[in-house]
Amino acid sequence: MSASEKDLSLFYQFAVERVAVGIHAIDTKGKTILYNDKMKEIEGFDFEELADRSLLEMFRFDQHESTLLQVLQSGMPVSNRKQTYWNRKGQEITTINDTYPVFDHGQLVGAIEISQDVTTLEKVVYQPLKKYEEPITFNSISAISDSMQQVIATAQKAAMIKLPVLLIGEAGTGKELIAEAIHFASSSEGQLHTLYCHGTDQEKIDRLGLDLAEHPSGTIYCERIDLLSLPLQEHLLKMAKSRATSDTYFIASVGEDPVDLISSEKLLKELYYFFSAMTIQLEPLRNRKEDIVPFVEDYLSRHRMHFGSIVSGLDAEVEELFLSYDWPGNLKELELILDEATSLLTTQEKITYQLLPQHFKAKTQKIGSATPEDFIFHSRKDLLPLDDYLREAEIYYLQKAMDLHRGNVTKAASALGMSRQNLQYRLRKIKKNEAQG
Numbered sequence: 258m259s260a261s262e263k264d265l266s267l268f269y270q271f272a273v274e275r276v277a278v279g280i281h282a283i284d285t286k287g288k289t290i291l292y293n294d295k296m297k298e299i300e301g302f303d304f305e306e307l308a309d310r311s312l313l314e315m316f317r318f319d320q321h322e323s324t325l326l327q328v329l330q331s332g333m334p335v336s337n338r339k340q341t342y343w344n345r346k347g348q349e350i351t352t353i354n355d356t357y358p359v360f361d362h363g364q365l366v367g368a369i370e371i372s373q374d375v376t377t378l379e380k381v382v383y384q385p386l387k388k389y390e391e392p393i394t395f396n397s398i399s400a401i402s403d404s405m406q407q408v409i410a411t412a413q414k415a416a417m418i419k420l421p422v423l424l425i426g427e428a429g430t431g432k433e434l435i436a437e438a439i440h441f442a443s444s445s446e447g448q449l450h451t452l453y454c455h456g457t458d459q460e461k462i463d464r465l466g467l468d469l470a471e472h473p474s475g476t477i478y479c480e481r482i483d484l485l486s487l488p489l490q491e492h493l494l495k496m497a498k499s500r501a502t503s504d505t506y507f508i509a510s511v512g513e514d515p516v517d518l519i520s521s522e523k524l525l526k527e528l529y530y531f532f533s534a535m536t537i538q539l540e541p542l543r544n545r546k547e548d549i550v551p552f553v554e555d556y557l558s559r560h561r562m563h564f565g566s567i568v569s570g571l572d573a574e575v576e577e578l579f580l581s582y583d584w585p586g587n588l589k590e591l592e593l594i595l596d597e598a599t600s601l602l603t604t605q606e607k608i609t610y611q612l613l614p615q616h617f618k619a620k621t622q623k624i625g626s627a628t629p630e631d632f633i634f635h636s637r638k639d640l641l642p643l644d645d646y647l648r649e650a651e652i653y654y655l656q657k658a659m660d661l662h663r664g665n666v667t668k669a670a671s672a673l674g675m676s677r678q679n680l681q682y683r684l685r686k687i688k689k690n691e692a693q694g
């Protein structure tokens with residue numbers, strides 16, 4: 258029997274599940290028909306959430322999802338598109354995507370996206386302050402709010418007495434910057450070794466141990482230890498303890514309250530104790546909006562210096578928008594928006610609304626002003642019966658609320674002005690309809 262006569266579907270299925278890239282395919286109505294394990298990992302789905310998969314995925318219009326719909330609309334592939342976004346767990350993820358339309362005998366049947374996770378690589382390469390070759394010191398950090406000033410004061414103390422530090426804060430709040438500033442203040446000659454725990458394996462931890470044995474006078478910064486599996490956390494702890502008597506200085510970070518992480522068995526208590534001689538909590542940007550404008554001013558002053566531009570600030574409309582937005586990706590997200598906006602600058606003195614990237618404009622648009630085309634994927638001729646339209650609008654709206662509240666039913670229900678039970682009932686009903694339809 259030749260290879261072409263064999264039923265290869267099992268093999269294809271196996272390959273799709275084992276392959277190291279994320280795969281997401283949708284049909285012409287925008288409904289997910291293929292979503293492999295790697296994609297779940299990239300997008301940060303927990304196992305229990307998977308039961309809600311079709312509901313959660315069908316009507317999401319974040320930047321990284323919209324490429325699939327765009328390809329579906331244009332019938333043209335989009336290749337090599339790099340996207341940075343914040344997944345459902347609040348992790349910052351950078352992917353390089355290829356998105357293709359899929360045809361069957363010339364008829365468009367859907368679109369498929371293939372995503373390569375380059376988060377760790379990106380972190381090593383994307384260091385905005387370093388790209389200007391400036392050493393990161395406490396002076397390079399914008400810190401106007403009381404809470405950030407407190408962070409800097411505590412970090413300076415920690416650097417002076419070289420006590421292990423655990424930095425706590427959402428993605429993009431500046432934990433790595435603080436770690437670098439502490440390192441710089443605590444030692445002038447030692448090296449800073451960073452372990453990016455996202456996607457780390459035992460081998461990388463062992464290699465770090467060997468590096469430290471060779472250069473013991475450095476600092477080790479373990480970024481997001483809560484992203485390591487518990488066995489790898491144990492491995493890291495063993496390695497760190499074996500270096501604890503030397504000159505090595507230890508700093509680590511976590512993305513959430515460590516007490517919650519310990520109680521939900523995502524963080525080893527012993528690892529927490531090892532790193533937490535001092536803890537420093539960085540507030541999310543939405544709780545310290547007074548830092549937004551000074552950060553923008555610092556960013557633009559660097560831009561003027563390095564690119565000779567004359568841009569000096571935000572215009573009133575953009576400032577208002579920036580101050581009203583919640584910044585789930587914190588300062589890193591703001592910085593990426595500024596990177597995109599300034600790349601379009603010519604002779605402007607202010608960042609105007611026109612310079613803002615399309616995906617940001619779409620995200621900050623008020624839900625009430627969305628047109629039906631924004632959330633229902635049908636051609637104009639193909640109008641839906643009102644009941645179907647309302648059902649889809651409900652799915653979209655509830656999903657948006659769940660997204661805004663990061664999957665927290667209680668908070669989403671309160672924002673929607675309904676009881677938790679009512680929201681849960683509606684979500685279950687939608688899920689059941691989906692399963693039947």
Ligand SMILES: Nc1ncnc2c1ncn2[C@@H]1O[C@H](COP(=O)(O)OP(=O)(O)OP(=O)(O)O)[C@@H](O)[C@H]1O
Pocket residue numbers: 349383384385386397398399400426427428429430431432433434435480481512552588589592
């Ligand atoms: N207070 C700040 N002043 C100047 N730049 C900042 C500040 N906070 C964050 N940034 C900018 O945002 C970027 C992201 O910050 P950083 O990588 O330190 O965040 P993080 O909390 O370590 O995020 P993650 O948990 O995803 O690693 C930095 O590269 C820096 O350019």
